[in-house]
Structures are given as structure tokens and as C-alpha cells.
Amino acid sequence: MNMEQTIAINGRTYQWMKGPTVVVCCDGCQYEYISEAIAAGVAPFLSNVLSNGSSLMADCVVPAFTNPNNMSIVTGTPPAVHGICGNYFFDRDTGEEVMMNDPKYMRAGTILAAFADAGARVAVVTAKDKLRRLLGHKLKGICFSAEKADEASIAENGIENVLDLVGMPVPSVYSAELSEFVFAAGAKLMERDDRPDLMYLSTTDYVQHKAAPGTAEANAFYGMVDRYLARLDALGATIVFTADHGMNAKHDKDGRPNVIYLQDILDDAIGQGLVRVILPITDPYVVHHGALGSFATIYVPSEKIRQDVISTLTKIKGVELAIGRSDACSWFELPPDRVGDIVVISQKDYVLGTSVERHDLSELKAPLRSHGGLSEQAVPILINRRIPEEATNRRLRNFDAFDLALNHSR
Numbered sequence: 041m042n043m044e045q046t047i048a049i050n051g052r053t054y055q056w057m058k059g060p061t062v063v064v065c066c067d068g069c070q071y072e073y074i075s076e077a078i079a080a081g082v083a084p085f086l087s088n089v090l091s092n093g094s095s096l097m098a099d100c101v102v103p104a105f106t107n108p109n110n111m112s113i114v115t116g117t118p119p120a121v122h123g124i125c126g127n128y129f130f131d132r133d134t135g136e137e138v139m140m141n142d143p144k145y146m147r148a149g150t151i152l153a154a155f156a157d158a159g160a161r162v163a164v165v166t167a168k169d170k171l172r173r174l175l176g177h178k179l180k181g182i183c184f185s186a187e188k189a190d191e192a193s194i195a196e197n198g199i200e201n202v203l204d205l206v207g208m209p210v211p212s213v214y215s216a217e218l219s220e221f222v223f224a225a226g227a228k229l230m231e232r233d234d235r236p237d238l239m240y241l242s243t244t245d246y247v248q249h250k251a252a253p254g255t256a257e258a259n260a261f262y263g264m265v266d267r268y269l270a271r272l273d274a275l276g277a278t279i280v281f282t283a284d285h286g287m288n289a290k291h292d293k294d295g296r297p298n299v300i301y302l303q304d305i306l307d308d309a310i311g312q313g314l315v316r317v318i319l320p321i322t323d324p325y326v327v328h329h330g331a332l333g334s335f336a337t338i339y340v341p342s343e344k345i346r347q348d349v350i351s352t353l354t355k356i357k358g359v360e361l362a363i364g365r366s367d368a369c370s371w372f373e374l375p376p377d378r379v380g381d382i383v384v385i386s387q388k389d390y391v392l393g394t395s396v397e398r399h400d401l402s403e404l405k406a407p408l409r410s411h412g413g414l415s416e417q418a419v420p421i422l423i424n425r426r427i428p429e430e431a432t433n434r435r436l437r438n439f440d441a442f443d444l445a446l447n448h449s450r
């Protein structure tokens with residue numbers, strides 16, 4: 041390997057890194073979390089990045105969910121290419137609703153694996169284990185989750201004794217510490233003699249689902265993030281900090297969630313059980329959002345019903361968009377075989393549910409905050425290097441993160 045080498049993958053080309061390079065995906069990082077933390081004086085490093093590095097905004101992938109966006113960032117492509125368009129989908133082939141977190145659903149390789157194959161030392165640390173196997177697909181390097189850090193082995197994760205390295209116990213899956221563990225591990229890895237050439241850190245949005253920008257809890261979180269970023273910066277790393285999606289309040293002024301229960305509405309309007317509503321946010325960890333997001337997809341048995349459903353939906357308060365599959369797949373660059381006949385997106389302060397009885401909201405301890413729709417599409421891209429203007433006068437996507445890090449950072 042040498043500095044002149046480039047890596048071509050998924051139709052894009054990436055220059056070999058000039059020094060250690062870190063891409064951070066901060067889960068649910070609406071820009072206001074950064075600006076409020078800086079205003080509160082708890083994020084001096086990020087404040088310095090705004091003045092002396094690059095502060096950009098980019099569009100994430102819709103559905104504005106975690107897995108589709110993480111996979112877009114690490115492949116440099118939209119879901120139409122890599123195939124992951126939710127946590128959960130209805131498999132037409134088997135007639136079953138299934139999780140989409142198995143690497144067998146991936147249709148593109150990752151930038152991380154391509155660099156590792158070419159000889160780069162690559163490390164990936166993610167908060168939840170559900171993402172680890174997707175991010176680590178065919179990766180010859182280090183890849184582990186904070187959630188299962190105690191189980192990391194050379195054979196499975198390319199590293200062992202992670203708890204000794206990081207100096208933290210395994211955090212609860214519902215905690216700010218789960219994300220802190222990711223940063224702490226990243227800093228420790230970067231301090232080793234065999235430090236990574238390329239590292240990807242991906243956190244979880246537990247805090248962002250609970251705490252609005254500028255609150256004490258949010259500022260404490262971003263203060264923590266700021267300290268670790270400063271450490272990575274001091275180690276000479278080029279850092280590109282972005283997000284998988286934004287995050288917005290989804291409740292009324294009394295704190296009650298604004299939920300549109302699509303299955304109930306359509307059962308009444310169209311006929312009991314005629315259509316199938318799928319919420320791609322659904323995953324095993326729903327305590328902090330009750331499986332309520334701003335994106336849903338609907339399967340219908342006929343063209344007539346499809347038109348009836350769309351006209352029903354467009355009249356509902358809080359629905360921003362109800363469109364057919366082909367429009368949705370071309371606008372949002374989604375894989376048509378994994379999207380229903382209709383895509384529904386709710387407005388900024390609304391979420392979409394299936395039926396009242398299928399959502400357990402008893403565990404929601406704070407007024408609902410969530411994501412998934414167009415209102416959560418704008419995310420920050422902060423870089424501790426100057427990016428020339430000619431590299432940014434395009435519609436930037438969060439999945440340009442590696443392009444900015446490797447091809448344009450000075």
C-alpha cells in the first residue's frame with residue numbers, strides 16, 4: 041500500500057488516508073444539540089471546529105432511521121444500492137415480517153472492508169450489537185459493540201479483552217454510557233501503537249430520544265462527546281462527525297404523543313385487515329420510542345385499494361406525504377422489492393403507529409421524541425479540517441462522509 045493508492049468501491053473512488061481517519065455517526069444528532077452545547081460552553085472542541093474546520097449540513101437517507109443510514113455511510117451509497125431500508129420489512133417472498141439486520145440482506149460491500157482488504161488497519165465500534173454484523177460484514181479488522189464488549193473475541197471481533205482496554209464495565213443498552221463506551225474505545229484504540237488507519241464509531245440515540253437540545257442531559261452528553269473528539273484530534277486524526285438522522289419532539293403541548301394509528305384508521309376506512317402497515321423502525325429495543333417513528337410503508341391487495349388508501353391518508357392531519365412505491369423509491373433511492381405499495385411520512389411533530397394495542401407506551405418515561413421522516417433529514421457534517429468549497433457545492437449527503445474525509449480534507 042502507498043499514499044498514491046485509491047480504492048474503488050460501489051462506483052466511487054477514495055484516496056488512501058494521509059493519516060488516521062475517523063468517521064463518527066452520532067445517532068440522532070439534530071444540529072441544535074451541537075449549537076446548544078456550544079452556546080452552553082460545554083463543547084469547546086466542536087466550537088473550534090465551527091470556526092477553524094468545516095461545518096456543513098447534509099441530507100440523510102429517508103427513512104431517517106439508524107440502520108439504513110449507517111449502511112449508507114459505510115457503503116457511500118443510498119439504500120437502492122445497499123439494500124438496507126429499515127430495521128424491519130415484509131418479505132414478499134416468504135410472506136413474513138422479518139428483521140433486516142442480517143448481512144444476507146446487504147447488496148453492497150463497505151468502504152471499511154475494501155480498505156481492510158487493501159491492507160489498511162480498520163476498526164469499527166458500535167453501540168448496539170444489532171448493527172455490528174452489518175457494519176462488520178466481510179471486514180478483516182476490529183469490529184465490536186459496546187453492548188457485547190465483554191464477549192468480544194479474536195475470532196469474531198478481531199480483538200479480545202475489550203473491557204480491560206476501555207476501562208469501563210459493559211453499560212446498559214438504555215444508557216448514555218453505551219455511547220460513551222464507543223468513544224472511549226475509539227480513543228483507546230487510537231492511542232495504541234497499532235492504531236487504526238480508518239475507524240468508524242457509531243453511537244445510539246437513547247439520550248436524543250429523551251432529551252431535547254439544550255437540556256442538561258443533552259449538554260452533558262455532548263460535553264462528553266466533545267472531550268473524546270478533542271482526544272482523537274490531539275492524536276492527529278482527521279475526524280468527520282455526522283449523524284444517521286435528526287430528532288424532533290413528537291408530542292402535543294401537554295406531552296402526549298401525536299400518534300396516527302394507521303392500521304386502525306385503514307381497517308375502519310378500507311376494511312378490516314385488508315392492508316398491512318409496516319413500521320420499519322420496529323426493532324427489539326423499543327423502550328425509548330415505543331416503535332413510533334415518522335415513516336411507514338403499507339402493503340395493499342389491489343390498485344383500487346391503493347388509490348383509496350392514498351386518498352384516505354392525504355386527508356389525515358399530521359400526514360405530510362402518502363405516495364406510491366415507484367415515486368417513493370425514485371425520490372428516496374430505495375430498493376423497490378423491500379418497500380410496500382405506499383410510503384407514508386408524517387409531519388415534524390407527528391409519528392405513525394399501527395394499532396393502539398400494538399404499541400406499549402407504558403415504558404415511555406419522557407414526552408416522545410423520534411425520527412424517520414423528511415423533518416429529520418437535515419444532519420450536521422463537522423470536520424476538523426478545511427474542506428475546499430468546490431467539494432461542498434452539491435447536495436451533500438451524510439453518506440459522503442468518507443468522500444469528504446478521504447478525498448477532500450486538508
Ligand SMILES: [Zn+2]
Binds near residue numbers: 067068105106107245
Ligand atoms: Zn438512529
